[in-house]
Amino acid sequence: MKIAYKTPQGIYYQGIIEKALSSKKFDKYKESVDLIFTSPPFPLNRKKKYGNRQGDDYIEWFSNLALLFKEYLAPKGSIVIEMGNSWESGRPVMSTLAIKSLLKFLDAGNFHLCQQFIWNNPAKLPSPAQWVNIERCRVKDSFTYLWWMSKTPYPKADNRKVLVEYSASMQKLLNTKKYNSGKRPSEHDIGKTSFFKNNNGSIPSNVITASNTQSNSEYQRYCKENGLALHPARMPRDLAKFFIEFLTEKNDLVLDPFGGSNTTGSVAESLNRRWLSVEPNLDYISGSIGNFANVPVIKAF
């Protein structure tokens, strides 16, 4: 475990998370992480560059992390894990490994499932190509699950921090205060006044649409200039932003155990949260500095 770099709000450690969380250096963070937000290496059939485990081996490895994560989580803290879909090899059948892994993780940590989210990525290329593009017997697989878990059924959370802009029709309703109230076709009676209150935005749903093509051009430019390969599985900054704003407050501590290009750490920094990330691959760590434009970074490598 080595410090790779520091910023005013955080530290990027080079190493593997199993070792990091078992090391004395990390003792001081126990019971104090407000949000663990991460996208672990996915359970793939074919190995990716960063060496994913497969099958039962993956489930075992992943669920063993639950108790480790729990030790570091603050009593009202949250864990949000994004897990990609995977497919069986050689046939158009989805693998249940991701779901099994999440369930086993939930049970192993004795966590509560606060809510499931879907990340819809409209920019996703058609895949799996064999079944979508060639045999045309499946449609494009374009979403992944995020599971929000916690020790208590009431972790820190405030949806007023993540309100979305009102739609044009809602804005009109607020301006004109004219609404056809009364019973809906479902027999549900809509009160007269509650719709006219301006709450500064509408409550978001648990389907989050975000593409990872935009908004990290600084990162791409930095990697190009420094001859570094782009991380192959970056998440969109908007996804990290949503959960950090929803589930933490200024100065809270956010941990990404599988840091990659450090989307989580850099978004946490921009929102004035403290952060810790861990990643074994020095190339990914080097490239991640590109996510900290205008932030002083002290490198230790």
Ligand SMILES: C[S@@+](CC[C@H](N)C(=O)[O-])C[C@H]1O[C@@H](n2cnc3c(N)ncnc32)[C@H](O)[C@@H]1O
């Ligand atoms: C899906 S990627 C995370 C991408 C990241 N969210 C981003 O936006 O760039 C998973 C990362 O976990 C790293 N990794 C694999 N095994 C690890 C381990 N045991 N401990 C820590 N990181 C690991 C991989 O090198 C990879 O960069």
